[in-house]
Amino acid sequence: MTLQTDYIGKPTNRVDGPAKVTGGAKYAAEYNVPNMLYGYVVSSPIAKGKITKIDAAPVLALAGVQQVFSHENVPHYAFFDRSYQDEIAPGGSPFRPLYDAEIKFSLQPVALVVADTFELARYAASVLYIEYEEVAHETKLSQHIDDAYEPGTGKTGYQPPKSRGNFGKGWKEGVAHVEAQFSHHAQHHNPMENFATTVEWLGDKYLNIYDKTQGAFNSQLLVTKIFGLSKEQARVVSKYTGGGFGSGLRPQYQLLLAVMASLELERSVRVSLTREQMFSFGHRPETMQHVALAAAADGSLTGINHFAVAETSQFEDFTENVVGWSGMLYDCKNVALGYRLAKLDVYTPLDMRAPGAASGSIALEIAMDEMAYAAGLDPLEFRIRNYSDRDQAQDLPYSSKALRKCYHEGAAKFGWEKRTAEPGSMRDGNLLVGWGMGGGVWDATTKPATVRASLDADGHLTVSSGTNEIGTGTYTIMTQIAAESMGLPIEAVTFVLGDTELPESPLQGGSWTAASVGNSVVEACAALGEKLLKQAQKMDSLAFKDVKIEDVQFANGQMRLRSDSTKAMVLRDVVQASGEGKIEAQNAKEKSKLAALKPPKYSMHAHNAVFVEVKVDPDLMTVHVTRVVNAVAAGRILNPKTARSQVLGSVVWGLGMALMEESVMDHRFGRYMNHSLAEYHVPVNADIHDIDVIFVNEEDDKVNPLGIKGIGEVGMLGVAGAVANAIYHATGKRVRDMPITVDKLL
Structure with missing residues (x-):
């Protein structure tokens, strides 16, 4: 039986569709971890001025309220001392939440109330007493x-x-x-999914951070730089994003507040922004x-x-x-x-x-x-x-x-x-x-990206990259490219993304993901194909002796000669003969063909x-x-x-x-x-x-x-x-x- 293995350019259903319609797809605020606390952001009612008084005592007296963080008691982390730059930060001095008493814009976060339940945190935030001194603001562009x-x-x-x-x-x-x-x-972007971060405390400052973002590595870069953590201590996961449209390119302040609270309280913490607060940034x-x-x-x-x-x-x-x-x-x-x-x-x-x-x-x-x-x-x-x-x-x-x-x-x-x-x-x-x-x-635009391709002994191909999926179809098109590259049915391919433990890839934005990650999938699969060929040449078969990779094609779940399709080996047999559970390869980002595209000779x-x-x-x-x-x-x-x-x-x-x-x-x-x-x-x-x-x-x-x-x-x-x-x-x-x-x- 001949299997369909030509997928590029064909209308293909979303491979992540079933997970989305059945609730299997988890978003940042849906990761339920044990012993979790909830943070609620308090926003400034004025556009410019300063905080003159915060009276947190009545709120802290409420049973179940764990802490009220403000500029008066925040820990002395790096982002409270100096400005920072994330991957796409514009020039200037980026906003630092809870840094001091100064108010720079309306709805600015001025406090974080952390409690045992979301409802309690929200109530406590509503009764937190803060006094402000307001000064004249300028918000009219025409003037x-x-x-x-x-x-x-x-x-x-x-x-x-x-x-x-x-x-x-x-x-x-x-x-x-x-x-x-x-x-x-x-x-304003107004994606369906509000911004949220769930931080899972694993002990000894090791964190799993589930973040609403268009770039898991960007969030990780910011967190490690601000809090002095290693990449191993700050794993960021973003498997699904409910719309971004650019709002998730830059890490938002709830990420920093959630990580800060988790490190201070040594507990898992979730911070979710309201729809109103979605108008407080970007x-x-x-x-x-x-x-x-x-x-x-x-x-x-x-x-x-x-x-x-x-x-x-x-x-x-x-x-x-x-x-x-x-x-x-x-x-x-x-x-x-x-x-x-x-x-x-x-x-x-x-x-x-x-x-x-x-x-x-x-x-x-x-x-x-x-x-x-x-x-x-x-x-x-x-x-x-x-x-x-x-x-x-x-x-x-x-x-x-x-x-x-x-x-x-x-x-x-x-x-x-x-x-x-x-x-x-x-x-x-x-x-x-x-x-x-x-x-x-x-x-x-294209940007160098890294992809890993792994074929197991059952003939199933897993291709992985830390890129994100913001609803554009990344899971699906990468699966198509990988399936066609290795000559496998699409059901035999899984594309994994959205995790900083995976090979590094750029932010998803600028309309560059399909080209950047897609071409890297081809490169990773080509590298895997070379390893499979070398293994085949070790086996008891003269068909592939002295054969070069250019002389081989992958189709119908097989590796076969272009000149004679009857000379073929089943891919899963090649893996099984290796004695390993899988054969895998990864493209070299710095040596990829994408990296060689500059300087441009064409527009x-x-x-x-x-x-x-x-x-x-x-x-x-x-x-x-x-x-x-x-x-x-x-x-x-x-x-x-x-x-x-x-x-x-x-x-x-x-x-x-x-x-x-x-x-x-x-x-x-x-x-x-x-x-x-x-x-x-x-x-x-x-x-x-x-x-x-x-x-x-x-x-x-x-x-x-x-x-x-x-x-x-x-x-x-x-x-x-x-x-x-x-x-x-x-x-x-x-x-x-x-x-x-x-x-x-x-």
Whole structure:
């Protein structure tokens, strides 16, 4: 019987699906360990000032309350003495919880109450008496544009955007001009799983730390550095993550508080944050943008000017690439780019799905739509006329770029040719119909990763890496790659992840996990194949004598000669003959093919084109997005089923950014007021209609050996801009302040 062993590129069900739907998948706050205590964080009600008094005695008198930690009694660990840097910390001095009496932002953690039960800890936290001295705070970005400054490169890897040519000259050469201001408010990630850490005390400062994170090794790095622990003493486990979207890239303060409490009390401790407290750290920063475009009579761009000012905290410089994409997506010789930061009394912003690009693409794509009208061209035709075949920002050729295919295939699927140009000219009964488009570009990044492959005597392959799974399908696609690499049925393969005792891998973010870990899986399996071949050559068989690994293929659970498939050995027989329980191998991260990709000779990016239909009630000005077609060029698609789900999620995010999502700040208090899922509006089932995802064929033998480009973020780009453009086409009203709510259309 021939077994299916070709899995890459095939729609495959999630291998972790059964665990998730049956409750077998455990999240950070679901690890129940014996003798556990519960910590509840007390948050500051003011945005700036200092604590003048804490009276913990009545709380400590409650039966079952074990301790109240605050700046007055915290242990003298490293993070209370000096600033620290985790893997993605921006420049500056990171926030240190419970360090001193100073209040830097609203909802800042000021105390941790630890008790025998969660309910008791929560009650005790609610009655803990704290006095504050409040001082004036600044949280309004628009009032600090003149104070904005250019961030330095520092340790963050941030590089200022590069201008080229002479924009002033290009502006004068243009016969059509567009100049406008754009803005969007702060947005919070709001994953379904709240942040939590369960610390299991094993004795003698040995800890098992179950953390909500997008990078177990990042959490471990921080804990070992802060508390002076060895890696063996601070094992971090994160098998499942209930959504991250960037919020889990940086370890959050509940991790430090839980570890601190466990070490001090020598007990297991869990600290979980509430939904309100999820608004106390990290967010997509509020950003204000200026875009100016000039075009010649034939519609070709003669000048692009894109300038942005974004918020950051008083203690760190958080930077994004907001404007850089405008220097590469379209063909133009004269490009002026600028980016500045304004310090406010808020927590440091944090990467949020397609950071920088999601914000910048809104302004650019709306401006491109406006310019298409000014130039008298169809928005699609205008983009095609300004198509860039080379990355002018880096002055490099693309490893591959199928954006033109995205335009054509997406437009054909959508029926774009039926669009009439005049705003308000299309109707469905009483409803105004609008068609708009947008697009985007995202880095195709790879990072060296380590993977171990082990084949046991039963013929079962276990492949492991410390990478994370945030719901994107990592368990599944890595299982597919391993199964095909070793010629085994997918049922005979297990992929293990999310544990610092496994081989080290990078954070899951930036759309680099599939390429980084996936290619390393191939390398580890290749190393395993060489060991299996050597063992086969020791056995009583002449078939593999003097055979090289290039002459062997793995298929149907066998190792066989490429030249003669009848000469084969069953893999489990090879392992059994070794006398060992398993044969295993690991790729060398520093010697991997991924590590050899730098310095880049090519610009490596994924692209997409989005087409959107809206229907608007002319009396109520309510907007419904009734159709979306998203055409994505992202290299080799490992699993069309899970990949489609990622793009569907990206589109929903884009719709939320366009129509609903904003963290509403009451500047009198310096606090986000809609800090709940009831009031922080995101799209739900009733808001979502037809979404078609097209994966445009794109082969790329330069980006990495498997030809993979990430898709988790590129699918979001252009969506919000396309919605805004469709609303203009339907109503004739141009809105440049996101989200586009009813009041802005009435």
